[in-house]
Amino acid sequence: MSVILAIESSCDETSVAICNNGKITANVIANQTIHEKYGGVIPELASRVHQQNIVPAVQQALAIAKVNKNELNAVAFTRGPGLLGALLVGVSFAKSFALALDLPLIAVNHMQAHILAHFIDEPKPKFPFLCLTVSGGHTQIVLVKDYFDMEIIGETLDDAAGEAFDKTAKILNLPYPGGPLIDKYAKEGDPLAFKFPVPQIQGLNYSFSGFKTSILYFIRDKQKENNLFVEQSLADICASVQHSIVNILLNKLKKAAKQYNINEIAIAGGVSANSGLRNALLAMKESAGWNVYIPAFEYCTDNAAMIAIAGYHKFLAEDFVGQDISPMARMNF
Ligand code: KG4
Ligand code: ZN
Numbered sequence: 037m038s039v040i041l042a043i044e045s046s047c048d049e050t051s052v053a054i055c056n057n058g059k060i061t062a063n064v065i066a067n068q069t070i071h072e073k074y075g076g077v078i079p080e081l082a083s084r085v086h087q088q089n090i091v092p093a094v095q096q097a098l099a100i101a102k103v104n105k106n107e108l109n110a111v112a113f114t115r116g117p118g119l120l121g122a123l124l125v126g127v128s129f130a131k132s133f134a135l136a137l138d139l140p141l142i143a144v145n146h147m148q149a150h151i152l153a154h155f156i157d158e159p160k161p162k163f164p165f166l167c168l169t170v171s172g173g174h175t176q177i178v179l180v181k182d183y184f185d186m187e188i189i190g191e192t193l194d195d196a197a198g199e200a201f202d203k204t205a206k207i208l209n210l211p212y213p214g215g216p217l218i219d220k221y222a223k224e225g226d227p228l229a230f231k232f233p234v235p236q237i238q239g240l241n242y243s244f245s246g247f248k249t250s251i252l253y254f255i256r257d258k259q260k261e262n263n264l265f266v267e268q269s270l271a272d273i274c275a276s277v278q279h280s281i282v283n284i285l286l287n288k289l290k291k292a293a294k295q296y297n298i299n300e301i302a303i304a305g306g307v308s309a310n311s312g313l314r315n316a317l318l319a320m321k322e323s324a325g326w327n328v329y330i331p332a333f334e335y336c337t338d339n340a341a342m343i344a345i346a347g348y349h350k351f352l353a354e355d356f357v358g359q360d361i362s363p364m365a366r367m368n369f
Contacts (some may be wrong), residue, residue, distance in 0.1 A: 049068065054101035062097040064340070101194050147178075150304040162327075170285065204251050205217055205250060220311060308336045
């Protein structure tokens with residue numbers, strides 16, 4: 037028997053989930069809208085809002101799952117990577133809660149948890165598989181050999197794919213986070229309207245900083261000719277930028293699949309909610325015979341359900357940590 041309470045507080049979502057014998061029975065997500073007006077996450081504000089949200093979110097998750105806190109068997113939490121102040125709120129809460137109830141503690145790596153979200157529902161990928169993990173802070177191709185045996189075989193050398201979306205949105209005067217808005221406008225645009233340069237990076241690594249700069253110059257030059265360019269061409273710009281980012285992401289994923297001779301392919305992280313990326317991956321089912329795994333929308337962006345399922349597999353392996361544990365802003369697998 038295992039009933040696990042899981043806490044996620046690495047960035048701007050305070051989330052609490054319950055996992056009952058491998059099944060997610062609650063996944064409460066309190067989004068922090070306060071950052072919208074600043075055009076990005078303000079770490080100090082994120083910590084404060086986590087502090088306000090965390091107890092109500094725990095109470096709500098217990099109520100939804102119809103679980104009494106005395107029925108819990110463990111407390112899992114995100115140890116890192118993430119914003120240190122934000123992580124501190126979740127880690128401190130988890131430690132105090134576990135101490136008060138005399139429960140074991142489970143430390144979870146946020147990036148591993150994004151990948152393990154594929155083990156919440158069916159169909160589940162078979163080991164070994166490749167996972168493209170794309171979020172606001174990371175872009176990685178991961179060789180997943182087992183639940184906690186993962187190797188990064190490619191990653192971004194500078195900006196993450198989510199940043200490429202968010203920074204483009206900022207150039208276009210769209211509010212933060214811009215990724216979902218670019219996705220929305222892209223649906224009405226022509227993906228081939230404008231062409232952007234593809235970064236020439238060796239091996240399986242990525243780079244998005246030059247790409248972002250090329251978009252900045254492109255918009256600036258077009259606005260010199262027509263100051264209403266962005267307003268008039270918003271859908272085409274969004275569709276073309278999205279098409280380019282998806283192509284960049286997919287090209288390296290195809291290369292990795294060939295190199296490692298693996299056709300079990302998953303995507304994870306906030307950017308895996310992007311409809312262009314999801315459709316491009318689905319198309320690979322037909323064209324390359326890949327078995328593709330795409331997370332449900334609620335498990336793409338940050339959530340505690342993924343921390344709970346990772347916690348469940350650590351619970352089975354009796355992989356616990358002591359009360360001397362501390363958060364890590366940077367954390368390897
Ligand atoms: O995984 P996540 O929620 O947080 C991090 O761990 O970073 O990812 C957030 C990122 C943001 O950059 C956001 O713009 C992007 O995911 N994102 C999207 C979409 N939904 C979220 N990017 C493109 N299209 C979307 N539909
Ligand atoms: Zn994340």
